[in-house]
Amino acid sequence: MKLVQSILTKNPCYTAGRKITVKGLMLHSVGCPQPKASVFISSWNSPSYDNACVHGFIDGNDGTVYQTLPWNHRGWHCGSGSKGSGNNTHIGVEMCEPACIRYTSGSHFTCSDLTAARAVAKRTYEAAVELFAYLCKQYNLNPAADGVIISHRKGHSRGIASNHGDPEHLWKGLGLGYTMDGFRKDVKAAMGGAGTTEPENGGWFRVRKSWTDAKSQKGAFKVLANARKCADENPGYSVYDESGKAVYGSQGSGGGFSPYLVQVSITDLNIRKGPGTNYGKTGKYTGKGVFTIVEETDGQGASRWGKLKSGAGWISLDYARRI
Numbered sequence: 513m514k515l516v517q518s519i520l521t522k523n524p525c526y527t528a529g530r531k532i533t534v535k536g537l538m539l540h541s542v543g544c545p546q547p548k549a550s551v552f553i554s555s556w557n558s559p560s561y562d563n564a565c566v567h568g569f570i571d572g573n574d575g576t577v578y579q580t581l582p583w584n585h586r587g588w589h590c591g592s593g594s595k596g597s598g599n600n601t602h603i604g605v606e607m608c609e610p611a612c613i614r615y616t617s618g619s620h621f622t623c624s625d626l627t628a629a630r631a632v633a634k635r636t637y638e639a640a641v642e643l644f645a646y647l648c649k650q651y652n653l654n655p656a657a658d659g660v661i662i663s664h665r666k667g668h669s670r671g672i673a674s675n676h677g678d679p680e681h682l683w684k685g686l687g688l689g690y691t692m693d694g695f696r697k698d699v700k701a702a703m704g705g706a707g708t709t710e711p712e713n714g715g716w717f718r719v720r721k722s723w724t725d726a727k728s729q730k731g732a733f734k735v736l737a738n739a740r741k742c743a744d745e746n747p748g749y750s751v752y753d754e755s756g757k758a759v760y761g762s763q764g765s766g767g768g769f770s771p772y773l774v775q776v777s778i779t780d781l782n783i784r785k786g787p788g789t790n791y792g793k794t795g796k797y798t799g800k801g802v803f804t805i806v807e808e809t810d811g812q813g814a815s816r817w818g819k820l821k822s823g824a825g826w827i828s829l830d831y832a833r834r835i
Contacts, residue, residue, distance in 0.1 A: 513642035513773065514822070515802035518578045520557045525565030530586035534651045535601040536660045537644050538590055538667055539695070540566065541679035544615070547572030547608045547632055553580060564588050568643070572608035572632040575639040575822075577802075583647065590667050591674030598672040602662070603647060607636035607679055619681035630686050637683075637690055642804060644695075645702035646773055646835075655699040663692050701759070704770055716754070719743050723756040736760070771806045771821065774832035781832070783825040789813030794825045802835070803827075 520526050542552065549569035556565065566589040567581045581587055589604025590597065598604070610629035615621045623629050648655050655661050659670065665680050667673030683690040716732040717739035730746055733739035739751040740760050751760040781798045784791045788811030798820075805818035814828035 513577055513639055513646070513802055513804050514575070514798075515577045515579060515643070515646075516799070518553050518580055519582070520553065520565060520580045522557045522559050523565045524559060524562045525588045526581060526585065527559075528586070531584050532586045532600055534584055534603055534647075534653075536598070536603075536653065536662065537647055538598055538602040538604045538662055538664060538673070539640060539644075539679055539692075540589060540604060540606045540664045540676075541682045542569075542606050542609050543619075543676070543678060545609055545611050545613045547611050549576065549578045549608055552606070552608075553578060556580070566604045566606050568603075568605040570605065570607045570636045570639045570643070572610060572636055575635045577605075577639055577643050583650070590664055590672070590676075593668055593671040593673055595671030598662075598667045601672075602667075605640065605643065607640055607682075608632075609682060613685075619677040619685075621685055623686065626686065630688060633682060633686055633688055633690075637695070641695065641698045641702050642773075644699045646802065648699060648703060655696050655703070661692070661696050661699060666692060717759070718752050719746065719749050720752060721749055723752050723758070771804050773802050773835050774805055774818065774829065775802055775835050776800055776827075776832050778831055781827055783820065783827055784817075785825055787811035787817035787819070787826045791826070796824060798827060803832070805829070805832075 549571040552569055555561065565581060565587050567579065567583060567587050569578045569580060583603055587599055587604045590599055610632040612625040612629050613621045613623045644661060653660050663680055664673055664676040664678045668675050717736055718732050719730040719739055719742045720726065721728040730742055730749060743749045743751050743760055750758045753759050776798050777800055779797065779799055783794045783796045783798060785794055787809045790812045804821035806821045807819035809817055811817040814830050816829040817826045818829045818832065819826050
């Protein structure tokens with residue numbers, strides 16, 4: 513996850529300066545065909561934009577998270593319902609939507625490029641999982657607890673938000689299998705709390721060299737902890753869920769290595785093609801932000817090198833602070 517601060521300092525919501533005690537997180541989808549977070553940030557950062565303000569946007573093109581309010585600032589992201597407003601308790605984050613959809617009425621839309629649209633939705637979903645895991649850790653929130661992680665749609669049904677159907681309407685309209693129950697489980701897993709989780713729909717975790725190599729399977733397990741133990745006892749093996757997603761091991765978290773977040777506070781941290789100064793520079797910098805490290809190793813020129821989840825390359829962990 514790349515997290516960039518872009519605070520809407522001119523928005524009346526920010527200048528009001530109200531604070532909240534964070535009790536939960538609310539996931540939104542912008543409700544229009546615009547994948548660029550910068551478009552919203554530019555138009556919302558104005559004294560005249562006095563009808564909405566959220567804590568963050570997730571860009572649909574690259575998954576970058578833009579923080580637009582301090583996390584404990586009272587936002588204007590969900591309106592209110594019969595029992596009050598989630599603005600008083602929840603951080604609100606908007607996921608940008610594909611450019612190739614067109615709304616027809618309400619939450620209904622058409623799509624001219626389903627493959628491209630699904631890629632955008634997948635990108636924002638995965639970034640949202642990482643962001644919510646980060647925020648749950650920061651505010652000591654249990655993602656599985658009632659009312660902690662909710663959608664705008666669920667906020668309305670709980671009586672603390674206006675009548676919207678996002679983001680479930682987008683996932684359903686694109687034929688994706690995402691649900692808020694699944695999202696909460698993914699957030700918990702991203703926090704490292706999935707040790708005893710069972711797969712959905714009564715399925716099994718399978719231990720294989722690769723998902724497509726069924727003949728290499730060592731076993732199928734109902735409990736993830738047991739599957740992880742089996743993978744640990746068989747180097748080169750990984751744990752896969754029912755969908756074929758690697759959730760642990762050499763294809764997932766690096767044979768027992770758990771991905772983690774780091775904070776980079778300098779603008780010119782080089783990204784290299786490999787773990788060491790003996791590898792060439794990619795010509796790009798991380799910039800300031802929060803990033804996910806999926807692999808560590810020793811290498812020339814630094815005490816430790818970390819591989820970025822984005823696939824952009826490797827960075828010196830001497831200039832990154834683990835969070």
